[in-house]
Amino acid sequence: MKIFWLLVAIFCIVWYFSMTFYVGIRGFFDIQEMLRALKSDKHQLYSTREDNQS
């Protein structure tokens, strides 16, 4: 069991470090994409409302 926990601990640190690095980069692009989509969605919402009013 001691070897098991040593292996889990080592894997944990290596995996967590890699994930932080990878998610740190890819997550930034996800935010950009999300904000772009929401911006166009909001524009659509307002233009539909203006069309309805006119």
Add this chain to the structure above:
Amino acid sequence: MLTHFTFLDAGIVGFYLLLTIIAGLAVRKYVGKVEHYLVAGREMNLYLGIASLAATEFGIVTCMYTAQNGFKMGFAGATPGILQTIAMLVVGITGFCIKPLRDAGVMTIPELFERRFGPTVRWLAGVVIVLGGLLNMGVFLRTGGEFLLLTAGFNPEAFAQSYKLEIMMTILLVIVALYTVLGGMLSVLVTDFLQFIIMSLSMLVVTVLIFIKIGWSPLVEAVQKHHGPAGFNPFLMERGWEFVLFNLCLQFAVVLTWQAVIQRILSAKSTKTGKQIYIHTSFFFTARFLIPGLWGIAALATLTPEQIGGNTLYAMPKFLSIFIPTGLMGILIAGMLAADMSTDSAYMLTWGGVIYNDILAPFRKKKQWTEEKGVLINRFIVACIGLFLLFYGLWYPLKGNLWDYLGVTGTIYLSSMSVLLIACCYWKDANSWGAIGAILCGAIFPIGFLVLQQLPATSEWAQHIGPYKSGLASYLISGVAMVIGSLLKKYTVLNNTAGVNS
């Protein structure tokens, strides 16, 4: 007063707070409708989802109790983390419950229940979720404040005389509430991303430093000396099987129904993205228990009983206050602040979302609210939750055991909601009688256990039963109530129909 917290550390913390406020407020302009506010317009992609889920599910309270597990149980204390990893992997790969939930296009779990069990069950489920969730969260703020003070080398009891802890945590809550109220899920996601990176880096640096300065062997020897083989194998602990079984049920219930976790699935771009978020984040839950657990074990290996004092919950922060050098202390405090702020903001929005979407649903049906009014009401609800946390969690002194309290509030909600969700998705005979029975039984049993525990006449009997057996019974009884209630209604309706026809 022994402290490694200097002006350099304060500068690091200040810079982090400023960055969070700017990021949180910058995205508020993208909120146009309720769906943007509560589930980020369902535009969240995989990596942002991973960062958000990890940051939300790791707060200072988590760090404190997982470290306490490490201190009191050794490596075996990380078992719930491994079980949660298994639960997330199984649910992520199979899509069990989360696939029908995301496909339904709902914003909360009770909204799905209404389609199957009717509006009463939706409302009742909303009340139970909010009650359990808010009471659970009520203790986060004070525990977080105590951790920060102890780690920085201050004595919380001395601070209590001058109310500095309350003032410090009030300022922190105001910052969190400010960007959550204005930006909703969008601000939560963006700040979660930032907080995930800072929190993860600080946790990794501290853990690597423990490995370099203390080493692996002293940690293993400390666990062997204090806990023996049970410190490595949970089945050898006292009530080991009960501990593992209860945690297996608990972790599956958390993965399926904990609203803060599920909200990430509901905000995901697609069902496939939601499933991938679960699969890719699954191992984080082992790290979530093991890394602070190692900090707790390091405290066990290095501190004397006099240094630890009477409360094992404080062992880890006391160890960190001595162990962490200047400069790194600032990064650690910023990291833990990040962990706490991301949890607080996500939880405030989560419970606020259930209040708006489910508890207020009957009022919306009479007259449709505009999107602007909906966003405004959501902001008002989140602000009210902030006020509740401030007065209940910070200025109201908690009496009794913190973990009994967390256990009750968690089980009341998780046992019944997991039964309801499984039945709703996969049992065609499930109906409102069974659902109401499951909610009531799931709530009554754990509360009953704690009442028995508090009464002098029955406390010994309750002690004999133990928290794990009572927890397991709560899941079992909730399931039985669902089956009996549903069958009872089915046959009553059948008999009535047969009576009318004859």
